[in-house]
Amino acid sequence: MSPVTEVGMNGASRRTWDSQHAARIIEGLKDQQGASLPILHALQDQFGYVHPDAIPLIADALILSRAEVVGILNFYHDFRQAPAGRHILKVCRAESCQAMGCEALVAHLQQRLGIAMGETTADGSVTLETVYCLGNCALSPAMLLDRELYGRVSPERADRILAAAMGTEAPQVAR
Amino acid sequence: MTRVFIPRDAAALSVGANDVAVAIRREATARGLDVEIVRNGSRGLLWLEPLVEVETAQGRIAYASITPEAVPGLFSDRFLEGKPSVGHLGLTEEIPYLKNQERLTFARCGVIDPLSLSDYLHHGGFKGLRRALTLGSAAIVEEVTASGLRGRGGAGFPTGIKWRTVLNTAADQKYIVCNADEGDSGTFADRMLMEGDPFSLIEGMTIAGLAVGATVGYIYIRSEYPHAFETFRRAVVLAREAGYLGAALAGSDQRFDIDVRLGAGAYICGEETSLLESLEGKPGIIRFKPPLPAIQGLWGKPTVVNNVLSLAAVPLILEKGPKFYANYGMGRSRGTMPFQLAGNIKQGGLVEKAFGLTLREAIFGFGGGTASGRPLRAVQVGGPLGAYFPEALLDTPLDYEAFTAVKGLLGHGGIVVFDDTVDLAQQARFAMQFCAAESCGKCTPCRIGSTRGVEVIDRIIENTERTRNLALLDDLCELMVDASLCALGGLTPIPVLSAVRHFPEDFDRPAPAPLSDAESSAACNPRTLSR
Numbered sequence: 001m002s003p004v005t006e007v008g009m010n011g012a013s014r015r016t017w018d019s020q021h022a023a024r025i026i027e028g029l030k031d032q033q034g035a036s037l038p039i040l041h042a043l044q045d046q047f048g049y050v051h052p053d054a055i056p057l058i059a060d061a062l063i064l065s066r067a068e069v070v071g072i073l074n075f076y077h078d079f080r081q082a083p084a085g086r087h088i089l090k091v092c093r094a095e096s097c098q099a100m101g102c103e104a105l106v107a108h109l110q111q112r113l114g115i116a117m118g119e120t121t122a123d124g125s126v127t128l129e130t131v132y133c134l135g136n137c138a139l140s141p142a143m144l145l146d147r148e149l150y151g152r153v154s155p156e157r158a159d160r161i162l163a164a165a166m167g168t169e170a171p172q173v174a175r
Numbered sequence: 176m177t178r179v180f181i182p183r184d185a186a187a188l189s190v191g192a193n194d195v196a197v198a199i200r201r202e203a204t205a206r207g208l209d210v211e212i213v214r215n216g217s218r219g220l221l222w223l224e225p226l227v228e229v230e231t232a233q234g235r236i237a238y239a240s241i242t243p244e245a246v247p248g249l250f251s252d253r254f255l256e257g258k259p260s261v262g263h264l265g266l267t268e269e270i271p272y273l274k275n276q277e278r279l280t281f282a283r284c285g286v287i288d289p290l291s292l293s294d295y296l297h298h299g300g301f302k303g304l305r306r307a308l309t310l311g312s313a314a315i316v317e318e319v320t321a322s323g324l325r326g327r328g329g330a331g332f333p334t335g336i337k338w339r340t341v342l343n344t345a346a347d348q349k350y351i352v353c354n355a356d357e358g359d360s361g362t363f364a365d366r367m368l369m370e371g372d373p374f375s376l377i378e379g380m381t382i383a384g385l386a387v388g389a390t391v392g393y394i395y396i397r398s399e400y401p402h403a404f405e406t407f408r409r410a411v412v413l414a415r416e417a418g419y420l421g422a423a424l425a426g427s428d429q430r431f432d433i434d435v436r437l438g439a440g441a442y443i444c445g446e447e448t449s450l451l452e453s454l455e456g457k458p459g460i461i462r463f464k465p466p467l468p469a470i471q472g473l474w475g476k477p478t479v480v481n482n483v484l485s486l487a488a489v490p491l492i493l494e495k496g497p498k499f500y501a502n503y504g505m506g507r508s509r510g511t512m513p514f515q516l517a518g519n520i521k522q523g524g525l526v527e528k529a530f531g532l533t534l535r536e537a538i539f540g541f542g543g544g545t546a547s548g549r550p551l552r553a554v555q556v557g558g559p560l561g562a563y564f565p566e567a568l569l570d571t572p573l574d575y576e577a578f579t580a581v582k583g584l585l586g587h588g589g590i591v592v593f594d595d596t597v598d599l600a601q602q603a604r605f606a607m608q609f610c611a612a613e614s615c616g617k618c619t620p621c622r623i624g625s626t627r628g629v630e631v632i633d634r635i636i637e638n639t640e641r642t643r644n645l646a647l648l649d650d651l652c653e654l655m656v657d658a659s660l661c662a663l664g665g666l667t668p669i670p671v672l673s674a675v676r677h678f679p680e681d682f683d684r685p686a687p688a689p690l691s692d693a694e695s696s697a698a699c700n701p702r703t704l705s706r
Contacts, residue, residue, distance in 0.1 A: 033474070
C-alpha cells in the first residue's frame with residue numbers, strides 16, 4: 001500500500017466483493033487520522049460500493065460501534081451500499097445548469113434510459129444520478145460519466161457520449 | 176521546437192481538449208514537426224475552450240474553440256508560426272476579456288504548466304514563502320491583517336484576525352485546514368486554481384502554517400472534482416520531493432506538510448465545523464460555535480480554516496507587501512476577487528477584478544449578456560444561498576457591504592445569469608428543496624423548516640390560500656434566519672425572500688394543473704426528488 005491514500009470515484013474496473021481484500025485495504029489505511037472516509041472511498045473505489053460486511057471490519061479497525069460506521073456511511077451522498085450500474089452518469093441539476101436547461105436534459109435521459117433519477121437500467125449498464133454542481137458552470141449544462149466531465153451537454157450530445165462510452169453495449173431504450 | 180499549450184483544466188476537457196491534444200500530436204508527428212505540448216491550466220476564458228495557444232517570438236497566440244477536425248487546417252495555415260487560421264484571436268494577453276482583468280491570484284493560472292516546479296519558480300513562485308521565512312509568525316500575521324484580506328469562502332471574515340487568534344492560542348499542535356469543498360453552483364475558481372496553479376495554494380497554506388505555528392495542513396477537496404484532486408495530490412508529492420514541504424522547509428529549520436483528503440458529496444461540509452467533523456472521520460454534522468475553530472478546531476486544536484482563494488492570495492501579499500494588495504478594491508473590501516460568470520451567459524469564465532466592479536459590468540462588459548440571446552431576467556450571486564436580483568439592481572458594485580445593503584451576499588463570487596424563461600417561484604422552491612436535501616439535521620429550523628418551506632411554496636404555486644401562505648413563508652424564513660445554527664438554514668431564506676420581493680408576479684400566477692397523488696407525495700419528500 002502506498003503511503004498516499006488510494007481513493008477514487010466510481011467507474012472503471014471493479015472487483016467483486018472480497019472480505020479479505022477489504023480487510024487488507026482497511027489495515028493499510030486505519031492508522032491515519034480520521035481514517036473512516038479514506039477507507040470508505042478506497043473500498044468503494046475497489047468494489048464499486050461498500051458491502052455490508054465491511055461495516056464490522058471498519059468498526060473493529062477504528063474502534064467504533066457498527067452504528068457509528070453506518071451513521072457515517074448514510075450521511076454522505078457518495079457512498080453506496082449496493083452495486084451500481086457499469087457506468088454512473090451524474091447530471092448536474094444546480095442553479096447554473098438549471099439556467100441552461102438541465103431539467104430538459106434530465107427528462108430526455110430518463111426517457112431514453114427508461115429509468116428515473118437514482119435508478120439503474122435493467123441491463124445494469126447505467127446508473128443515473130443527480131449531482132449538485134460539477135464546477136463546470138460556465139459551460140452548463142454539465143454531467144459526469146464515470147470520471148469524465150462533459151460541458152454544454154445537449155440531449156443529442158448526451159446520446160453520443162453515452163453511445164461512445166458503451167461501445168457496442170447500446171443503452172436500453174425505453175419503449 | 177515550438178511550444179503549444181492545450182489546457183488540462185476540467186472545463187477544457189469537458190469540451191474535448193484531450194482529443195485536440197491527441198490530434199495535434201498526431202498531426203505534428205505526421206508532418207515531422209518538432210512540437211512540445213504543454214498541458215496548462217485554463218486562462219478562464221471558458222467559453223473559448225478548448226483554447227489552444229502557440230508560443231511565438233511576439234508572445235502566445237490564441238486559437239479558440241478548437242476541434243480535432245480543425246487541427247489539420249491549423250497546421251496547413253501555419254499556426255505554429257502564429258499565422259491566422261480558424262479561431263485565431265491574436266495575442267492571448269491582448270484579448271479584452273483577459274486584458275481588462277486584474278489577475279493577482281490567477282496571474283499564473285493558464286500560463287504555466289501546473290505541475291512544473293521550475294515554471295512556478297520562474298513566475299515568482301515561493302518568493303512569498305522565502306520572505307515569510309525571514310519574518311517570523313507575528314510579522315506575517317501583521318502583513319496579512321494589513322492587506323485587508325477577507326475570507327473568500329463567503330463569510331468575509333478578516334483573515335489576519337483569524338490567524339492572530341490561532342497564533343495567540345497556545346497548544347502542542349495546531350492545524351491549517353484548506354476548505355476546497357467548493358459546492359456553490361456558479362463557482363469554479365477553487366477548481367481552476369487547484370488544476371492550474373496548485374503550488375500557489377501549497378505556498379499559501381505553508382505561509383499560514385508559519386504564521387500561526389502549525390506544522391500540519393489538511394486540504395478537503397470535494398469528490399465532484401476528480402481532476403482537481405488528482406492534480407493537487409500530484410503537486411503535493413512534487414513539492415515534498417523538492418523540499419518545499421516536510422522538514423527543513425525550503426532549506427530552513429521550519430516544517431510543514433499537507434495531507435490531501437477527499438469529500439464525499441455533502442454540501443454541508445463546506446461549512447467549516449462540518450468540514451472539521453468530516454476530516455475527523457465523522458458524519459459532517461455541524462458544531463455549535465463557540466468555541467471557534469481558531470481556538471478548538473480539528474481534534475480540539477487551534478485551527479485556521481480558510482478557503483482556497485484566501486490562502487492562494489497570501490503568497491503575493493507576502494511577496495509584494497500588504498500595501499500592494501490593499502491598493503486594490505473599495506471600502507472595506509480590499510484586493511481582488513475572482514468572480515465567476517456562469518449559467519445563461521454568452522462569455523462564461525473567470526474574471527478577477529478589484530472589488531467595486533458592478534454586476535452590470537461583469538455580466539455585460541465581460542460576459543456579453545445571455546447565452547440564449549433572450550433578455551436577462553434574474554441573477555443569482557453567491558451560490559444557492561445568495562439572492563436573486565432583478566435587472567434594476569445590476570448597478571450594485573461587487574463589494575461585501577454593498578451586497579449586504581441590498582439583502583444579498585457576495586459569497587464565493589459566483590454569478591449565475593437567468594434569461595426571461597426562468598420561474599422564480601420554482602427557484603425559491605428549489606432553494607428550500609436543496610436545503611432539505613443537504614441539511615445536516617442538527618437544528619430543527621433547517622431540518623424541518625426547509626421541508627415545510629417546500630410545502631408552503633407548493634401551496635403558493637397551487638394558489639391555495641396564497642396570501643396566507645405568503646405570510647407563513649415570511650414567518651418561516653424569519654425563524655430560519657434567527658434560529659438556524661449555521662449558514663445553510665440561516666441563509667436559505669435569502670434566495671427565497673429575494674425571489675418573492677423582486678419577482679412577485681411569479682408567485683401570483685394561475686395555478687398549474689394539479690399533480691397526481693404519486694407525484695405530489697414525491698414532491699413533499701425533498702430527498703426523493705433531489706438525489
